[in-house]
Amino acid sequence: MKVKIRLKSKQKIGEELDEFTIEEKGVLLNRGKSYLLSYFQDNIHHSLEFFPSENKLVMMRNWKETQRVEYLSGIKWSVDYETELGAMPLSFDTKEVKYLYEEFSAGRAELRLSYLLYQFEEMIAETELSIAIFPLKG
Known part of the structure; x- marks a missing residue:
């Protein structure tokens, strides 16, 4: 099913707050116990796999398992995140994944995600998405 995705991000880095919104078109697929959203952002493939019954979200970039991040409350996930400047070791410490509503079969859903972002074990940002x-x- 064709869908539109809207990502709103608030990221606090030190005392500065950075906010932005991204809208893209994508495809949403039912995978039984999960829903997979596939889309491109800045010519990079992203997939988001939603697990509403587990309050979990999995993000993967460029179809690479090494670029996979799992968001689940209380779990810290580490990855060598690929950027234009090379790989950066990052850790995502998930505070909360909350599905506000989930009508995936109708192509509608919304969730909130909050996490702390670490680089070299030092917190660099607090993010709400x-x-x-x-x-x-x-």
């Missing part, structure tokens, strides 16, 4: 999915007609 809203992910909303809307059906596209046609």
Whole structure:
């Protein structure tokens, strides 16, 4: 099913707050116990796999298992995150994954994700992310 995804991010780095919104088109697939959203952002493939019954979210970039991050409350996930400047070791310490509503079969859902971002075991940012999915007609 074709959908629109809206990502709203608030990231606190030190005393500075950075906010931005991204909207992209994608495809949402039912995988039984999960839903997979596939889309491109800045010519990089992203997939988000939603597990509402577990309050879990899995993100993967460029179809690479090494670029996989699992968000589950209380879990810290580490990855060598690929950037234009090379790989950066990052850790995502998930505070909360909360599904606000989930009508995936109709192409609608929204969740909130909050996590602490670490580099070399030093906290560098506190992030809140809203992910909303809307059906596209046609």
